[in-house]
Amino acid sequence: MKNSGLKNEAQVAKIFVSGSDALPQTNDSGIRLFRESDLTDGIISGKLIRPKYNTSELKKSINTSISELLPNSAQERDAMVLKSLYDSALEQIDKLSQEIEDLKLLLGERDSRIKELESELEQSLINLEGEILKANIASEQSTIANEQIGETTIDLSNAIQNSINEAISRVSLTARVEALLQENESLREQLFGLSAQTAEGAISGGDNGFTVKVNNGDGDDSQLSADLWAKTSHKAGNGRKMTNTIEVSNVTTDNKITNIAFVFDGDPKWFKVKSGASSIEPETSETYDCEYKNIGGPGTPAGNRGGISPRRRRIGWKGKGQNYTGLSLKVNVTFADGSTDTVSLSTNLRKNKKG
Numbered sequence: 001m002k003n004s005g006l007k008n009e010a011q012v013a014k015i016f017v018s019g020s021d022a023l024p025q026t027n028d029s030g031i032r033l034f035r036e037s038d039l040t041d042g043i044i045s046g047k048l049i050r051p052k053y054n055t056s057e058l059k060k061s062i063n064t065s066i067s068e069l070l071p072n073s074a075q076e077r078d079a080m081v082l083k084s085l086y087d088s089a090l091e092q093i094d095k096l097s098q099e100i101e102d103l104k105l106l107l108g109e110r111d112s113r114i115k116e117l118e119s120e121l122e123q124s125l126i127n128l129e130g131e132i133l134k135a136n137i138a139s140e141q142s143t144i145a146n147e148q149i150g151e152t153t154i155d156l157s158n159a160i161q162n163s164i165n166e167a168i169s170r171v172s173l174t175a176r177v178e179a180l181l182q183e184n185e186s187l188r189e190q191l192f193g194l195s196a197q198t199a200e201g202a203i204s205g206g207d208n209g210f211t212v213k214v215n216n217g218d219g220d221d222s223q224l225s226a227d228l229w230a231k232t233s234h235k236a237g238n239g240r241k242m243t244n245t246i247e248v249s250n251v252t253t254d255n256k257i258t259n260i261a262f263v264f265d266g267d268p269k270w271f272k273v274k275s276g277a278s279s280i281e282p283e284t285s286e287t288y289d290c291e292y293k294n295i296g297g298p299g300t301p302a303g304n305r306g307g308i309s310p311r312r313r314r315i316g317w318k319g320k321g322q323n324y325t326g327l328s329l330k331v332n333v334t335f336a337d338g339s340t341d342t343v344s345l346s347t348n349l350r351k352n353k354k355g
Contacts, residue, residue, distance in 0.1 A: 016090060202249065203227065205333070205341035209252050210280075212331045212343040215287075217243020219350065226325065226348035230271070232292065242271060242290040245346075248331060249285040256281055259334040262288075266326040269293055270349050273329075280333075321353045 014022035031248035081089075202213035214228045230244055250257045257280040263272040272293045277286040329345040 016093065025205055026111045084204045166276060202247070203343050203345070204251075205343050207339065209250070209255065209335060209339070209341050209342045210257060210333055210343070211249045211251060212345065213247040213249070214345060215245045217350075222323065222351055223348040225346075227345040228290075228329065229348040229350070231350035231352060240292045242292060243269075243292045246273060246290065246331070247285055248280060248288065248333070250280040250282050252282045252335070254282055255339075256336040257333045258336050260286075263330040263332060265328045265330065268324060269327060270324065273345075324349045324351060 009021065080152050105301075145253055200213060202211035204211050218231050219229040219313055220231060223231075228244055228246075230242055232240075246262075248260060260276075260278060262278070271290050274289045274291060276288045324344070325348050327347045327349075329347060331343045331345065332340065333342075334340050
């Protein structure tokens, strides 16, 4: 029949999916029975008739020697395929179905990618339009900038010329300022500097950082070779103030004298420097007074002899008039930076027999 056997595509599809479960169940004898109206299994059947045989006659016929039998005529059947071909076809159908599913999945991925690319293309077009707009704006700005550069170039040229003029004026003013500074320094040097101090008779230290000037009082011509001189007689009293003063000057501009010491060397120690300022600021002077040192002669404690006494009989040196030059005075200073310097002064005392 037209829609029976393997021609029934619906039944074949069920067999692909369910296999033998798509056919009627077998009975207890393992035989599948079909209804007369059910043609989905590909078999056309009629009513089952159980023939009746005469057993005795049948037995006779079996014992009969038959020399010739008529051949059975071939029964016409529907077109059939081998089960191996059928199974192979099913496998091929499964493979093709899987390939179709894979191709559908790949096609879905391709469609998704195409949509992404279309979205990227659309965004690229938007960006391109933005860049074109920027380029147009930049071109307009470039034109404006070129015009501004032209104007700025003119202004810059004028500014450069003004700068040159100002530089010339500045150089001239700088030269004048330097000249004034040098003149001011020269005036400061003349007013308080080392040369000014030494020109007035001051003695400079070894490092030229300070000077010592002795303002001498009474003296004789024979004493002028000494730095400090004085004269006295046996009538000189105890604690008598001398007319001599010592002026210490800090001739530096930025180094303070932090300590001053007056140190005697030799005998007789006939005078002392009275205490005064212990430090001296830069470009500043301090003056120290001197006084005779009243130290007795014979009969006074050891170490205190050799000075001036108000009584002639206690004078610790020769009674006649004489110059004494064995005593020297060192002025030692210490600066704020830790450096030290010294000025040594020679002395000459004219001791007259009578005052």
